[in-house]
Each structure stands twice: as C-alpha cells, then as structure tokens.
Amino acid sequence: xxxxxxxxxxxxxxxxxxxxxxxxxxxxxxxPELKQKVRDGSLFLWRCSSCGQTNLARYETLYHDPEKKxxxxxxxEGLEVSEAQMQSISLxxxxxxxxxxxxxxxxxxxxxxxxxxxxxxxxxVIEMCKFVTRMELISKAGDKDRAEKxxxxxxxxxxxTGEDESAVLTLTYPxxxxxxxxxxxxxxxxxxDCMGILSRNPGIxxxxxxxxxxxxxxxxxxx
Ligand SMILES: [Zn+2]
Numbered sequence: 001x002x003x004x005x006x007x008x009x010x011x012x013x014x015x016x017x018x019x020x021x022x023x024x025x026x027x028x029x030x031x032p033e034l035k036q037k038v039r040d041g042s043l044f045l046w047r048c049s050s051c052g053q054t055n056l057a058r059y060e061t062l063y064h065d066p067e068k069k070x071x072x073x074x075x076x077e078g079l080e081v082s083e084a085q086m087q088s089i090s091l092x093x094x095x096x097x098x099x100x101x102x103x104x105x106x107x108x109x110x111x112x113x114x115x116x117x118x119x120x121x122x123x124x125v126i127e128m129c130k131f132v133t134r135m136e137l138i139s140k141a142g143d144k145d146r147a148e149k150x151x152x153x154x155x156x157x158x159x160x161t162g163e164d165e166s167a168v169l170t171l172t173y174p175x176x177x178x179x180x181x182x183x184x185x186x187x188x189x190x191x192x193d194c195m196g197i198l199s200r201n202p203g204i205x206x207x208x209x210x211x212x213x214x215x216x217x218x219x220x221x222x223x
Contacts, residue, residue: 016050128194149176
C-alpha cells in the first residue's frame, strides 16, 4: 500500500505556501505509475502556483518494490526519525528475508538505485565500476587540477544498453573541462571484472539492515 498525504510547503524562490503531495510510502505493485515518477525524478518536484518556480520536495519516504524485492528508505540529511518510524522500518526489515535494503539521503540517489535495480544490476558492483572508471579518468586527466576535480566528482549510473556480452553501461559525472554532466561508457567486461572481485572478497558486502551504499561506503570497505 502506498501512503500519500497532503502537506504545506514554502516556495524556495518567493516563499508562497503551496499545498503539495507527500509520498510517505510507495508500493510499486499497487502504484506502478509512481515508480515511473521516481525513475524520471518528477515525483519529488513541485511547481509553485504563485511564481512558477520548480521546487525539490524534501521528506522521508519508503520505496517498496515487491517484484524486485527491494526496499529503499529515503531519509534526507538533517531530518529526524521518530522512534515509531524507526520501529516500523525495523519491523519491515525483519519480516522480509531475501530483500535488498538500502538507505539514501537524497532523491537523486533513490532514483539512481531504482534505475540500477530495475536493470537487474547489483548496486555494490556499480559502485565498484564507478570507482574503477574514476581512477581511469584521473590517470588520463593530464593535469593535476583536472585530476583533483575528477577525484571529487559524483558519478552516477545512468543506463545500460545492449544485451549480454555486448552491453554498455553509461555513467555520468560533471566533466570539469566541459563544465556540464557528461556520460562515460564502460563495457560489460568492467562490470564482470568488478563482480569477480566482489565474489572473491565477500567481506566487502554489507551486513543486514538498511545500508547506505555509495562512493564513501565503498572507500571505507576497500581501504
Ligand atoms: Zn514561488
């Protein structure tokens, strides 16, 4: 079941109060249209009725895809979790066995996780692919300044195209020279190599519960 509420939010530009929709919990089996809105990022955007400004909503939500057996808890940074919420979420986690449980602190990361899991990929392997790709780009950077900028850039999974061995993964990152988000393609062999590293080092995998899997997490596991 999805839990959908109305709430009042102030526009970031003009401050006008707007009535907005808040998705406390999203069940993609009951509401497949909400999955699409998470995938394209529109679920968290709302338009101010006074000035037309597009605002990004910030609230806690639990994304549940029973088909993919995935549960992702979006808890924006700085938001407090009540004890009741924490309890209900822990109960969820205990009640379901073979689920992948993830925690993110921004809507963009939730969107990325959904794209990864919908494509049938492993988000830990994707983080490893991002790490390898970052290292590769740094080694080809040419100058120190560019290398430094790439080392701090956020990489995201964008898409996978093609089948089996000829599949190509597209990651995005803010290219310091181009000054905009740029795609970088990697072959399926990179994904397979990372999968191999992970299976030979099962200790990298996280424990139970809602885990935050991102670049910082991976670096803490491989150092
Ligand atoms: Zn406004």
